[in-house]
Amino acid sequence: MRFCEKYAPENALRSGLELFSKNKQMKLHAEIITIGDEILIGQTIDSNAAWLGAELTLLGFSVRYRQTVSDEKTDILSALQLAKSRADLVLITGGLGPTKDDITKKTLSDFFQANVVRNVEIEAHLRQFFALRNRPILPVNLAQADMPDKAEVLFNAMGTASGMLFEENKKVFISLPGVPYEMKHIMQTSGFEAIKKRLPLPVLTYKTLSTYGLGESFLAEKIKDFETEIRAEGFSLAYLPSFSVVKLRLGLSGSDAKTNEEKLNQKLDILKTQLKAYIFSETGEDFMPVLAKMLIKNNKTVAIAESCTAGALMSAFTELSGSSAYFKGGVVAYANAIKENQLYVDRDALEAYGAVSQVVVEQMALGVKNNLNADFGIATSGIAGPTGGTAEKPVGTVWIAVATNQDVYAKCFYFGKDRLRNVQYAVQNALGFFWEKTQKL
């Protein structure tokens, strides 16, 4: 197999751990408390805590603890007590719904010795919220307008449970609803600002490059000297890998954003020169926004033929709204008859080389491009597994082709034994190979 590359699992250690995260003692500590039986029993995966952890890290906190407790007053109280003893900022999610007997709100009121009073603005918002949905408003719903008098309200335009901020002895506590988009909305509209106003955070600035084509450890080797130099100067560098894409996030802590920005841009220029051929976004974007902009700008369209990825590549290609501007459609050809009839792959080629071969994948890319009258064709053909592999073509072998109006290119990859991972790697590398072959547009 020509060009066949082996996928090398990368060293996960560098991932996302910033240099200045090492100085944990010098930083403000953040703690996240998640309330809810549905999290403890594994009914729901706690994506809120991950999102908050990432955002707080970027703000300059050391996110050092996380607790998850059930909807029981005693458990919530001990979690709050413990967090108060060791963190500067405590974010609490969950337990605010009308059906939870307002247990979190009551507990927070007790913890901060506050009285609950009706908030007229929230009441008006709730009445409007229910009226818009033609639903009667019940006393249990109106009770969501009752707020502890020591809390600053963080308004929730997306739902019915408001956020609450408490401050005590220079420590900040924020309680948020558990519904992810409501929680994020509150933090983005008022929560983060409120934290920055109250706690002495450093000014942190980041710049992110998205790279494709070099594994994490090869990247690290390539920019070793640069990394040593900038770390000595106080910059941070995080490697953020996702399948075959590695984003490099350069960060600097300083006293003002403008100076940080200037210093970062100098280092970024060096990095851009060293990694030129591998950078597909200088603003940390993923493949699809980059490819969409390129296709729209050049008024070009794509058609796709998939075998082993079976629709997952087209699914990725249409993840952005407005994708019909550059994506025409395509064919999933699982059966060889469909490769012949819909994509005009030669029966002779299928018999001589098999479906997972350079000749066939190139014919698929050309066939779908011509047949669907598009400017580019992309094709995949591989063995997703776990069955169907041979000694010569083991499970995980995937051919990817890109056809243009001038030429057709193909490359063989080897991703490993797991069916789902194979498909995910194949999809991302098809986007990457397409980007490589269309860069000069």
Place this chain on the structure above:
Amino acid sequence: MRFCEKYAPENALRSGLELFSKNKQMKLHAEIITIGDEILIGQTIDSNAAWLGAELTLLGFSVRYRQTVSDEKTDILSALQLAKSRADLVLITGGLGPTKDDITKKTLSDFFQANVVRNVEIEAHLRQFFALRNRPILPVNLAQADMPDKAEVLFNAMGTASGMLFEENKKVFISLPGVPYEMKHIMQTSGFEAIKKRLPLPVLTYKTLSTYGLGESFLAEKIKDFETEIRAEGFSLAYLPSFSVVKLRLGLSGSDAKTNEEKLNQKLDILKTQLKAYIFSETGEDFMPVLAKMLIKNNKTVAIAESCTAGALMSAFTELSGSSAYFKGGVVAYANAIKENQLYVDRDALEAYGAVSQVVVEQMALGVKNNLNADFGIATSGIAGPTGGTAEKPVGTVWIAVATNQDVYAKCFYFGKDRLRNVQYAVQNALGFFWEKTQKL
């Protein structure tokens, strides 16, 4: 729009919370400790804790606390101390890799006052593990064979970090690697057995029915009397919704599995009678395994035409290994020209009714079935959003059709405003609608 159904968001409260979970005080308490900066800073979402929480709940534990701490000895020690004071079982994941300086192992050895000794069996396993991969074995790798002498080793055939079990004052502590498939492998091969042997757990038995076609609250209303009756008799009933599928898990705690099984089967028979038309699996399976068995048994094949779902339905249809036995392939027709040329949809119909219409989706299903020479055709056409909606056909409107050799059926759904959710709901309802129309095979 005929048959147009509105998606009703369901009451999330009942979900998965078993009746006998209410008696938290009477049960053994489990606590999960996750170790790792990558979890705290949100680089990785903690799916391990969710999986363990769900499994331990099924074993009869009250999973009451979760803590996440960084790779620091002091933090790990205080988490262990706290867990020891309140839980009967403590599961610890992460911090066992060779690059983590074995911090978790050292900390556990200190906590349990154990000495570290080389384990010859693990050493042999490690040497073989590296030899198979043609990688040199370094001292840091061999150190993974050093085990605390008070620990029972839980062997890890899938990787290099072994599990460890400690028992003290009738409390059980298990330390596991953070790599999800290694962690699960250890628990499934020896971890759960070791726990059952050591802690006085009840005998819990479960039976799960998978239903489609009735929302959670409608289901609950339909079986209200049954539910009241069985709960009074000590059975548990959990509603496990995932998009438009709701699984019903009936559980019983008793002294022996056989008696439990018999009692559960009696109740299950009543439930099956009451929900007959909605049950697609009596063993709690998802749609694809059920559909795959049906298609293979009857030697039938499927072809798929997708518009708004853009490959996601074919992706779902091929998630099982061996799917080429019943899936031939299909067409993603984003552009109307492709609906005409590849699927033989009438231009007149497209102009008169638009792409998102009963006439067009039926023609798509018939076209792909005939064109790809399959026994069944499935088609989707809708407005995924967030743009492209009109007053008459708002974002979230999706037509789904199923064509057989005798007839063609279509149904209109309305899923809401979010692009990704629309696609996910459309895929599951396409499988559900196909199941409904092929039940009599």
